[in-house]
Amino acid sequence: MQKDTQKATRREFLKISGKVAGAAILSGLPGTHSQAASALPAVSAEKRVQIIRSIMKKAKAVVGPDFPIIIKINSDDIVPQGIQPDTFPFLAQEVVNTGVDALDISGNNPIVKDIEHIEDESYFFDGASRLDVNVPIILTGGNRSVSHMEKLLKTNEIEFLGVARPLIREPDLPKRWLLGTADDRATCISCNECFRAVMYGETAYCILDI
Numbered sequence: 001m002q003k004d005t006q007k008a009t010r011r012e013f014l015k016i017s018g019k020v021a022g023a024a025i026l027s028g029l030p031g032t033h034s035q036a037a038s039a040l041p042a043v044s045a046e047k048r049v050q051i052i053r054s055i056m057k058k059a060k061a062v063v064g065p066d067f068p069i070i071i072k073i074n075s076d077d078i079v080p081q082g083i084q085p086d087t088f089p090f091l092a093q094e095v096v097n098t099g100v101d102a103l104d105i106s107g108n109n110p111i112v113k114d115i116e117h118i119e120d121e122s123y124f125f126d127g128a129s130r131l132d133v134n135v136p137i138i139l140t141g142g143n144r145s146v147s148h149m150e151k152l153l154k155t156n157e158i159e160f161l162g163v164a165r166p167l168i169r170e171p172d173l174p175k176r177w178l179l180g181t182a183d184d185r186a187t188c189i190s191c192n193e194c195f196r197a198v199m200y201g202e203t204a205y206c207i208l209d210i
Ligand SMILES: Cc1cc2nc3c(=O)[nH]c(=O)nc-3n(C[C@H](O)[C@H](O)[C@H](O)COP(=O)(O)O)c2cc1C
Pocket: 017, 018, 019, 021, 022, 072, 106, 110, 111, 112, 140, 141, 142, 143, 162, 163, 164, 165, 166, 194, 195, 198, 204
């Protein structure tokens, strides 16, 4: 984490991701399911974010107070006693209290397959839409259609949208969307084959059309 933080000063912001979101070790700590498994007594949300507070303190000491640190966090652990959209706002507030500059909302299964219909898109919206925090909210996961994304930005407190797999398939998509030369919907079919390459230590690539 310290190496990540030092490297981050060469970029424009630091994102603590894949460490608190998804199914990584840190992601289990803010939730309650890890405690249930170890039969420990219930611990307050404030204490559950202690490790994030400690990381934030060290990271801010390296990058300085004006350097934005974004945290990607699960809004839904999809396990009994884990973080769930209805209990997530309280935990998110505690995470914000640690000094993070923005929250990127994700979940325990961040890479959902087969997003075929508009109602399948933006699949962590439920957790994100319940937040009332004083830092920007980013929503990542299943953002596919410009029309749907614009509607989300106009009608909610969500300020930014994260897009991952569609950019593996079409890295120039944001530019073409801006120029109006791309279709409304990304052509990624959410098959997750690009993630398989990463599992084998390769650079991610889209398997369609090859
Ligand atoms: C090849 C690949 C690598 C990823 N690596 C990370 C990672 O290191 N950390 C992380 O938090 N999420 C990672 N993700 C998840 C994405 O950031 C994102 O949350 C997820 O793909 C859902 O967004 P999408 O529907 O736009 O793809 C990865 C996804 C893919 C496809």
